[in-house]
Amino acid sequence: MNILGIITEYNPFHYGHLYHLKKAREITNSDGVICVMNGNFMQRGRPALLDKWARTHMAIKNGVDLIIELPLVYGIRSAEYFARGAVELLSNTNIVKNIVFGSESGNLKPLKEIASILLNEDEYFIERIKSYLTIGLSYPHAREKALIDFMKLKGSNNYQSNIKEITEIIMEPNNILGIEYIKAISQLNSSLTPLTIKRQGQNYHAKAINNKISSATAIRECFLNQGLSAITDYLPAESYQILEKWVKNQKIAIKNEYLGAIILATLRKLRPDDLIEFAEINTGLENRIYEAAHQAGDLEELIENIKTRSFTRTRIERNLLHILFDIRQKDFEFLDKKGPQYLRILGLNKQGEKILSKLTGKSSLPVIIKPARFLRSINTKSNDPLIKSLSYDLMASDIYSLLYPNKRERKGHRDFTTPLIKVK
Amino acid sequence: MNILGIITEYNPFHYGHLYHLKKAREITNSDGVICVMNGNFMQRGRPALLDKWARTHMAIKNGVDLIIELPLVYGIRSAEYFARGAVELLSNTNIVKNIVFGSESGNLKPLKEIASILLNEDEYFIERIKSYLTIGLSYPHAREKALIDFMKLKGSNNYQSNIKEITEIIMEPNNILGIEYIKAISQLNSSLTPLTIKRQGQNYHAKAINNKISSATAIRECFLNQGLSAITDYLPAESYQILEKWVKNQKIAIKNEYLGAIILATLRKLRPDDLIEFAEINTGLENRIYEAAHQAGDLEELIENIKTRSFTRTRIERNLLHILFDIRQKDFEFLDKKGPQYLRILGLNKQGEKILSKLTGKSSLPVIIKPARFLRSINTKSNDPLIKSLSYDLMASDIYSLLYPNKRERKGHRDFTTPLIKVK
Numbered sequence: 001m002n003i004l005g006i007i008t009e010y011n012p013f014h015y016g017h018l019y020h021l022k023k024a025r026e027i028t029n030s031d032g033v034i035c036v037m038n039g040n041f042m043q044r045g046r047p048a049l050l051d052k053w054a055r056t057h058m059a060i061k062n063g064v065d066l067i068i069e070l071p072l073v074y075g076i077r078s079a080e081y082f083a084r085g086a087v088e089l090l091s092n093t094n095i096v097k098n099i100v101f102g103s104e105s106g107n108l109k110p111l112k113e114i115a116s117i118l119l120n121e122d123e124y125f126i127e128r129i130k131s132y133l134t135i136g137l138s139y140p141h142a143r144e145k146a147l148i149d150f151m152k153l154k155g156s157n158n159y160q161s162n163i164k165e166i167t168e169i170i171m172e173p174n175n176i177l178g179i180e181y182i183k184a185i186s187q188l189n190s191s192l193t194p195l196t197i198k199r200q201g202q203n204y205h206a207k208a209i210n211n212k213i214s215s216a217t218a219i220r221e222c223f224l225n226q227g228l229s230a231i232t233d234y235l236p237a238e239s240y241q242i243l244e245k246w247v248k249n250q251k252i253a254i255k256n257e258y259l260g261a262i263i264l265a266t267l268r269k270l271r272p273d274d275l276i277e278f279a280e281i282n283t284g285l286e287n288r289i290y291e292a293a294h295q296a297g298d299l300e301e302l303i304e305n306i307k308t309r310s311f312t313r314t315r316i317e318r319n320l321l322h323i324l325f326d327i328r329q330k331d332f333e334f335l336d337k338k339g340p341q342y343l344r345i346l347g348l349n350k351q352g353e354k355i356l357s358k359l360t361g362k363s364s365l366p367v368i369i370k371p372a373r374f375l376r377s378i379n380t381k382s383n384d385p386l387i388k389s390l391s392y393d394l395m396a397s398d399i400y401s402l403l404y405p406n407k408r409e410r411k412g413h414r415d416f417t418t419p420l421i422k423v424k
Numbered sequence: 425m426n427i428l429g430i431i432t433e434y435n436p437f438h439y440g441h442l443y444h445l446k447k448a449r450e451i452t453n454s455d456g457v458i459c460v461m462n463g464n465f466m467q468r469g470r471p472a473l474l475d476k477w478a479r480t481h482m483a484i485k486n487g488v489d490l491i492i493e494l495p496l497v498y499g500i501r502s503a504e505y506f507a508r509g510a511v512e513l514l515s516n517t518n519i520v521k522n523i524v525f526g527s528e529s530g531n532l533k534p535l536k537e538i539a540s541i542l543l544n545e546d547e548y549f550i551e552r553i554k555s556y557l558t559i560g561l562s563y564p565h566a567r568e569k570a571l572i573d574f575m576k577l578k579g580s581n582n583y584q585s586n587i588k589e590i591t592e593i594i595m596e597p598n599n600i601l602g603i604e605y606i607k608a609i610s611q612l613n614s615s616l617t618p619l620t621i622k623r624q625g626q627n628y629h630a631k632a633i634n635n636k637i638s639s640a641t642a643i644r645e646c647f648l649n650q651g652l653s654a655i656t657d658y659l660p661a662e663s664y665q666i667l668e669k670w671v672k673n674q675k676i677a678i679k680n681e682y683l684g685a686i687i688l689a690t691l692r693k694l695r696p697d698d699l700i701e702f703a704e705i706n707t708g709l710e711n712r713i714y715e716a717a718h719q720a721g722d723l724e725e726l727i728e729n730i731k732t733r734s735f736t737r738t739r740i741e742r743n744l745l746h747i748l749f750d751i752r753q754k755d756f757e758f759l760d761k762k763g764p765q766y767l768r769i770l771g772l773n774k775q776g777e778k779i780l781s782k783l784t785g786k787s788s789l790p791v792i793i794k795p796a797r798f799l800r801s802i803n804t805k806s807n808d809p810l811i812k813s814l815s816y817d818l819m820a821s822d823i824y825s826l827l828y829p830n831k832r833e834r835k836g837h838r839d840f841t842t843p844l845i846k847v848k
Contacts, residue, residue, distance in 0.1 A: 255685075258681075262685055262686055271803065294822065295835055297831030379695065395692065398692040398718065410688075411718060413718045
């Protein structure tokens with residue numbers, strides 16, 4: 001079987017995703033597609049518009065064969081860890097051949113060149129990043145500038161891409177992710193082949209909706225501000241029908257005021273001394289978070305009060321989720337050392353069933369369809385990395401459902417009670 | 425100085441409180457009144473309608489001379505600990521002579537007799553309580569029945585009160601508190617003299633508002649359902665004006681949906697194994713709470729799903745606050761051993777200033793007007809009982825303000841920033 005791997009969030013599944021899926025199948029001539037999909041919280045540190053089961057349903061209805069959940073401990077971290085976790089999962093299936101990712105560049109060569117510079121960890125390059133961080137640049141900005149300095153020093157002869165091209169590439173979010181996928185494949189000595197497709201339609205951050213292929217950001221904004229009918233043209237029918245059903249059941253996680261109250265209450269029990277135990281916070285950020293937590297009245301104000309030029313909004317939002325779920329630096333370190341421990345299947349179609357039976361035989365990791373076999377309740381203090389990581393996934397679902405407007409849907413333990421999504 | 429002590433919640437200060445205050449002054453011929461008042465959370469396990477500073481203001485405007493805050497670790501516990509903490513505070517002032525409490529009984533003699541039976545801890549009596557608890561009665565019910573059995577056994581000759589009288593007395597909430605005050609005075613070998621006044625107007629639980637002296641419960645219900653104008657006749661002008669101002673500023677802690685989301689999120693991170701570390705929960709209640717936390721969609725549903733005949737609603741609400749503030753059995757034990765550590769002054773009038781200067785000289789405990797001198801941030805893990813207890817008070821304020829409809833008022837650290845309430 002020639003299986004294709006895609007790493008995704010599908011928040012929600014739109015025409016851009018559909019284009020990517022079809023094109024990726026075409027260029028790899030694959031006869032099966034596995035997606036690694038983020039769970040209920042997104043890489044940018046926010047709750048998903050729709051829960052992981054709704055998004056799985058959308059994806060399968062639109063032609064994905066099998067969905068594996070990216071564990072939370074990779075899903076809500078910087079591009080590097082997100083990519084590393086997802087690539088390692090796909091690599092451990094031992095049946096995926098190619099990874100096809102969307103990028104603004106659409107050209108693999110410069111991405112590979114940048115990945116190789118980043119992997120090389122040249123002393124001068126590292127020093128440049130540090131010095132840019134010291135003057136207050138955010139990590140992506142510091143890295144961009146260090147990269148340019150490095151290429152200037154080494155001379156462009158060593159590279160087929162030029163500095164201008166590199167500069168344009170390194171700041172685009174999907175290029176950054178792509179570079180991280182390439183890095184991870186190399187670091188893991190994985191046999192996966194990375195391929196890229198140029199993203200169609202709007203760029204990632206675009207908020208205006210004006211194109212059949214609109215960004216997920218634009219679609220979400222439009223939906224939240226103008227309602228379901230405003231986005232009819234921007235979602236495939238299968239996605240739209242599922243979103244419509246979830247809206248009807250008031251199962252859209254838009255109770256951001258609840259999330260804010262929950263996060264603020266959590267923060268107001270912690271001291272700066274406690275905060276430094278979380279990843280990326282031991283840099284003076286602990287005091288900013290502490291002060292903001294006692295000043296802010298809601299989530300938006302909290303983030304606004306914390307963020308600076310070097311501590312970006314996205315990073316802060318992710319950090320707040322780490323605090324919410326009580327995932328400390330030592331927890332990440334423990335789990336990173338072990339790598340992903342399971343392949344949690346969220347849904348599949350007929351072809352996905354064939355893939356699953358193959359997967360069960362070939363995979364280096366246990367395949368989980370019923371988490372209740374492994375967990376009776378969350379236990380994030382476990383020394384077993386499988387139990388510990390799976391516990392965070394469960395905790396995320398348990399807190400996510402509290403954000404539904406419909407109080408009858410706010411139940412916990414959905415990972416125990418929701419069956420595998422099957423589409424014939 | 426002949427100083428009178430009153431133990432209270434003033435949630436909010438109404439005509440019944442005013443009657444009590446005047447009558448208590450009269451019968452004791454006091455020239456000063458100190459109130460020990462609960463902070464932002466009530467003994468029955470709920471957030472106060474108005475914060476402790478609004479309630480202090482009401483009380484001082486209505487004639488109380490000085491308000492001392494009852495630390496949270498006594499304020500949100502059963503009658504026994506509530507009374508013990510409050511009496512110990514008043515006793516440690518070394519300037520309070522009498523305590524006057526309201527009771528349904530209005531007669532000290534039977535209350536003293538019951539207190540002496542409870543204090544005596546007769547083996548037969550203890551055994552009867554246990555056996556009634558075993559068959560599923562709540563503690564107050566079990567105690568009532570054990571008391572009757574005991575008096576029957578001993579014969580009524582030993583008591584001036586008869587069984588019928590005792591039965592009627594022991595189930596009324598203010599009688600129960602009164603008995604606990606008398607017990608505490610005896611246990612502490614305190615020189616305080618307890619006195620009681622018969623409660624006027626409605627009983628404690630009355631919800632209908634139909635009397636100038638209406639219960640605080642009735643007044644709150646009426647206010648929450650029908651608005652401010654519906655309770656004009658039931659509050660002294662000084663109380664009404666303050667309530668009016670707080671309503672205008674949207675500083676009424678009625679965001680029970682936030683409290684529910686915060687408590688549910690807290691619970692969904694805990695396992696039954698964690699829950700048994702909290703007071704009163706190691707009796708099978710851990711599993712009920714665990715299950716309910718994963719079923720309920722809001723606070724009301726949570727409480728309804730947990731409560732039984734033996735685990736009363738009030739007890740559950742208190743237990744949930746212990747979990748919210750992460751006060752475990754071992755924390756209570758540590759602090760109980762040490763007793764109250766400080767006299768935190770919330771407000772005073774001119775006479776109160778005189779009392780304060782006397783208090784500063786005589787008190788066995790430090791007098792706290794500015795908590796920031798003792799705390800820079802909460803530290804509930806401290807081994808210093810003063811720091812630890814004060815930290816819980818601060819945490820309670822920090823979480824309480826998140827329940828305001830007005831998001832600009834949801835600031836933390838109000839215990840550091842709110843000045844002493846002074847009324848000329």
